[in-house]
Amino acid sequence: MKQAVEKHKDQFIEELKQYLRIPSISSLSEYKGEVRRAAEWTAGALEKAGMEHVEVIETEGHPLVYADWLHAPDKPTVLVYGHYDVQPEDPVDLWDTPPFEPVIRDGKIYARGATDDKGQLFIHIKAAELFMREYGKLPVNLKFIIEGEEEVASPHLGPFIEGNQERLSCDSVVISDTSFSGKDQPAICTSLRGALALQMTVRTANSDLHSGTYGGGVPNAVHSLVSLLDSFHDDQGRIAVDGFYEGVPEPAEELRREVAEVPFDEEETKRELEIEDLYGEVGFSFKERTGIRPTLEINGITGGFQGEGLKTIVPKEASAKISCRLVGDQDPRAVYDAVKRHVEQYKPVGAKVHLEKFIQADPVAMDSQNAFIQAAAEAYEDVYQIRPLFPKEGGSIPIVEVFGRVLEAPVVLMGFGLPTENLHAPNEHFHLDNFTKGIETVTQYLQKLS
Amino acid sequence: MKQAVEKHKDQFIEELKQYLRIPSISSLSEYKGEVRRAAEWTAGALEKAGMEHVEVIETEGHPLVYADWLHAPDKPTVLVYGHYDVQPEDPVDLWDTPPFEPVIRDGKIYARGATDDKGQLFIHIKAAELFMREYGKLPVNLKFIIEGEEEVASPHLGPFIEGNQERLSCDSVVISDTSFSGKDQPAICTSLRGALALQMTVRTANSDLHSGTYGGGVPNAVHSLVSLLDSFHDDQGRIAVDGFYEGVPEPAEELRREVAEVPFDEEETKRELEIEDLYGEVGFSFKERTGIRPTLEINGITGGFQGEGLKTIVPKEASAKISCRLVGDQDPRAVYDAVKRHVEQYKPVGAKVHLEKFIQADPVAMDSQNAFIQAAAEAYEDVYQIRPLFPKEGGSIPIVEVFGRVLEAPVVLMGFGLPTENLHAPNEHFHLDNFTKGIETVTQYLQKLS
Numbered sequence: 079m080k081q082a083v084e085k086h087k088d089q090f091i092e093e094l095k096q097y098l099r100i101p102s103i104s105s106l107s108e109y110k111g112e113v114r115r116a117a118e119w120t121a122g123a124l125e126k127a128g129m130e131h132v133e134v135i136e137t138e139g140h141p142l143v144y145a146d147w148l149h150a151p152d153k154p155t156v157l158v159y160g161h162y163d164v165q166p167e168d169p170v171d172l173w174d175t176p177p178f179e180p181v182i183r184d185g186k187i188y189a190r191g192a193t194d195d196k197g198q199l200f201i202h203i204k205a206a207e208l209f210m211r212e213y214g215k216l217p218v219n220l221k222f223i224i225e226g227e228e229e230v231a232s233p234h235l236g237p238f239i240e241g242n243q244e245r246l247s248c249d250s251v252v253i254s255d256t257s258f259s260g261k262d263q264p265a266i267c268t269s270l271r272g273a274l275a276l277q278m279t280v281r282t283a284n285s286d287l288h289s290g291t292y293g294g295g296v297p298n299a300v301h302s303l304v305s306l307l308d309s310f311h312d313d314q315g316r317i318a319v320d321g322f323y324e325g326v327p328e329p330a331e332e333l334r335r336e337v338a339e340v341p342f343d344e345e346e347t348k349r350e351l352e353i354e355d356l357y358g359e360v361g362f363s364f365k366e367r368t369g370i371r372p373t374l375e376i377n378g379i380t381g382g383f384q385g386e387g388l389k390t391i392v393p394k395e396a397s398a399k400i401s402c403r404l405v406g407d408q409d410p411r412a413v414y415d416a417v418k419r420h421v422e423q424y425k426p427v428g429a430k431v432h433l434e435k436f437i438q439a440d441p442v443a444m445d446s447q448n449a450f451i452q453a454a455a456e457a458y459e460d461v462y463q464i465r466p467l468f469p470k471e472g473g474s475i476p477i478v479e480v481f482g483r484v485l486e487a488p489v490v491l492m493g494f495g496l497p498t499e500n501l502h503a504p505n506e507h508f509h510l511d512n513f514t515k516g517i518e519t520v521t522q523y524l525q526k527l528s
Numbered sequence: 529m530k531q532a533v534e535k536h537k538d539q540f541i542e543e544l545k546q547y548l549r550i551p552s553i554s555s556l557s558e559y560k561g562e563v564r565r566a567a568e569w570t571a572g573a574l575e576k577a578g579m580e581h582v583e584v585i586e587t588e589g590h591p592l593v594y595a596d597w598l599h600a601p602d603k604p605t606v607l608v609y610g611h612y613d614v615q616p617e618d619p620v621d622l623w624d625t626p627p628f629e630p631v632i633r634d635g636k637i638y639a640r641g642a643t644d645d646k647g648q649l650f651i652h653i654k655a656a657e658l659f660m661r662e663y664g665k666l667p668v669n670l671k672f673i674i675e676g677e678e679e680v681a682s683p684h685l686g687p688f689i690e691g692n693q694e695r696l697s698c699d700s701v702v703i704s705d706t707s708f709s710g711k712d713q714p715a716i717c718t719s720l721r722g723a724l725a726l727q728m729t730v731r732t733a734n735s736d737l738h739s740g741t742y743g744g745g746v747p748n749a750v751h752s753l754v755s756l757l758d759s760f761h762d763d764q765g766r767i768a769v770d771g772f773y774e775g776v777p778e779p780a781e782e783l784r785r786e787v788a789e790v791p792f793d794e795e796e797t798k799r800e801l802e803i804e805d806l807y808g809e810v811g812f813s814f815k816e817r818t819g820i821r822p823t824l825e826i827n828g829i830t831g832g833f834q835g836e837g838l839k840t841i842v843p844k845e846a847s848a849k850i851s852c853r854l855v856g857d858q859d860p861r862a863v864y865d866a867v868k869r870h871v872e873q874y875k876p877v878g879a880k881v882h883l884e885k886f887i888q889a890d891p892v893a894m895d896s897q898n899a900f901i902q903a904a905a906e907a908y909e910d911v912y913q914i915r916p917l918f919p920k921e922g923g924s925i926p927i928v929e930v931f932g933r934v935l936e937a938p939v940v941l942m943g944f945g946l947p948t949e950n951l952h953a954p955n956e957h958f959h960l961d962n963f964t965k966g967i968e969t970v971t972q973y974l975q976k977l978s
Contacts, residue, residue: 105838106835106836107836168835168839169736271740273840283802285954285955288951289851289952290721290723290921291922291923291951292818292922293853293922294809294823294853295807295814295818296801296807297804297805297806300827304757307750308754308757308758351734351735352733352734353878354877354879354880357746357877368741368744373743373744375739375743375751376751377842377843378750378834378841379753379834380830383827384829387556387886388555388679389555389616390723390725391952391953393826393828396829399838399839401739401743401840403744428804436838472744473738474740500735501738502841503737503738503841504735504736505735
């Protein structure tokens with residue numbers, strides 16, 4: 079199929095550009111129409127690829143897209159999952175080119191969603207299309223379930239999977255929404271952290287107050303929030319919330335060795351990100367901290383006057399967005415309760431604290447010796463001439479745990495991104511070389527399963 | 529003059545509304561034209577009042593307005609200072625009516641600048657106008673110096689005073705930019721705190737990073753900022769910056785008694801502001817904390833993702849606006865240096881911290897037995913039938929110290945605001961009863977000096 083990919087790649091890239099031009103930001107309500115447009119575009123691309131039963135399925139949120147091709151009796155059935163929604167572009171002024179006007183520079187396509195996940199999802203649609211073009215059929219049975227709410231924690235996909243087990247039944251799920259370990263080192267992630275995300279809002283008075291008249295005599299919402307947030311970590315980089323570490327396994331020597339095998343250049347990372355020093359939980363390496371240890375990060379903070387210049391007020395309200403990554407047997411529900419207890423215990427005088435939960439997802443781990451994962455590893459090796467690693471990813475794809483559990487099928491995380499591709503950040507991009515090699519790898523994979 | 533005030537008050541209030549409609553926000557550069565319009569409007573009002581040598585004086589920032597009437601030989605010369613600039617209206621959605629469309633409800637005029645300081649300044653212009661209308665002359669020599677940069681710390685007025693000592697020479701300065709102690713209790717403030725305001729910005733990496741990939745392994749700018757900010761106070765509400773309290777006097781029993789005399793209802797304040805508890809430095813009362821003790825307040829904080837929903841990033845930058853109120857012999861320059869040293873000592877791993885100074889002002893105290901202050905007290909008593917108190921105000925009017933020192937003249941802080949009038953906050957307003965009684969009081973005062 080290498081020649082077929084080569085022949086059509088310019089056309090495929092043009093189509094990918096169309097896809098990336100749609101600002102399908104699922105978290106911002108004003109983009110609702112654009113998210114729907116992306117769903118319809120996805121359905122159109124599946125039709126064009128020769129898939130059947132293509133359907134845009136309504137949910138209470140953004141729609142799902144389903145398609146299948148089931149004419150390979152006695153062959154396994156593979157369910158492809160991906161998402162057509164993207165992160166907000168904010169802060170838009172740090173993008174070198176507009177986030178929804180894709181451009182190609184140095185063999186990379188720059189746009190929001192390029193690597194997460196439109197570019198990676200499109201690989202599977204185009205692999206199917208090539209089979210249909212070249213042979214008029216697929217080597218296996220194929221189903222697609224594509225959602226538009228991955229970036230807002232998939233609130234409707236989970237219930238849909240639970241309610242449509244027959245329709246989605248399969249021998250394996252394949253997802254391309256993860257990264258290589260480095261430029262030329264493919265990887266099949268075999269562990270994902272769980273997640274808990276929440277917003278914490280502190281209120282003190284019913285109005286901002288003049289800091290000359292009231293300062294020093296009344297609670298200040300920003301002081302209260304800052305004090306609470308600072309109490310979440312101790313001076314060893316550990317999370318100081320009582321009960322937080324419940325269910326976190328002592329990392330086995332075996333696991334630590336597997337983590338250490340994935341190459342990591344501390345000095346280069348520091349140089350690349352222009353950070354003075356790495357920082358984290360005492361007693362663990364960077365790879366361990368970001369892969370197999372739990373975290374609690376403040377993602378944003380806001381309160382009081384933030385305009386140009388100065389306004390001497392005592393702010394009445396302040397809030398922070400917080401997300402935790404969870405591992406092992408940590409239960410996001412129990413962690414939420416622990417955070418809630420911590421806040422009650424440590425909240426400063428006069429602070430009224432409100433917590434709102436955004437996301438919760440269980441951690442998940444896969445067996446690298448599974449036959450589907452091994453077939454995927456061989457497909458990578460055929461195309462890239464190097465055996466993939468099996469890293470433990472720090473990120474969360476909350477739905478992976480649901481797929482594995484409800485459909486009782488192994489999940490293969492067949493990523494084609496690079497860790498440096500600025501996902502969730504300005505100047506997101508995707509290496510086109512991995513787009514075309516990705517299509518080759520997926521065609522190899524499906525042939526191997528046949 | 530009571531009848532004259534009564535006769536013209538509707539007209540005066542209509543003119544005040546015109547004045548309040550001009551959004552002369554000095555801290556926001558896009559309002560530059562409006563600030564100038566307010567300067568010209570002020571000059572026009574002084575012309576109309578019969579003042580002479582009216583001049584809009586250019587500075588490198590917003591203009592000053594000067595006027596005088598000097599035809600009372602052998603009578604003292606009074607210099608009136610005020611400011612025509614206002615605070616930003618932010619957060620605009622908390623205003624019940626638009627900040628620059630003045631409306632009257634329950635005898636109060638609502639608009640940004642109503643009490644701080646257009647309404648209070650206008651009292652003096654209208655008092656002069658009444659004398660000129662009724663008698664064709666003033667009982668004393670009068671000078672006006674009105675600025676448009678009070679809310680941004682008067683960067684050009686100080687040098688102007690230093691360079692124009694002859695033109696501004698006077699026997700006393702009178703300023704109406706302070707408050708009563710309560711609804712029917714006039715007050716002449718005899719102490720103002722100094723001020724230091726700054727912005728602190730923390731940077732870590734060159735880009736926001738995905739919290740799943742990097743969280744727990746790299747410095748987080750919001751964590752760093754929060755940790756630094758939380759280190760500024762100890763758990764007794766004291767400021768934990770080494771050297772901060774240098775120059776702060778142990779409050780004398782006499783002073784504490786004078787402070788305690790000003791009435792304060794803790795329960796009512798809590799109810800009115802809807803705060804659960806007062807909070808501040810251990811060992812001091814609310815009035816002491818907000819009047820004669822120094823403070824360090826965070827006025828605003830910002831960093832990372834603050835939009836709707838969620839974005840799982842490790843923020844690269846975060847900043848806070850901080851202002852200190854200073855007392856006694858505290859030197860704002862020394863306090864700034866102390867904060868800087870503190871930041872260097874406590875800044876977390878990987879945090880690059882930048883400080884920017886906005887304001888510095890020395891504390892100032894007046895002698896309540898001064899003849900001008902005593903004359904003002906009698907004028908209040910004539911109109912309000914009650915002797916004013918001599919409170920120690922927590923706020924800062926940085927230029928007061930400069931007037932007193934450079935012109936060698938006593939400053940009389942003859943305020944007509946109320947502490948509940950939401951200055952620097954949404955729904956700022958001014959009691960019209962104090963507007964008209966204020967005009968009466970000022971005319972009484974000038975007659976007494978004659």
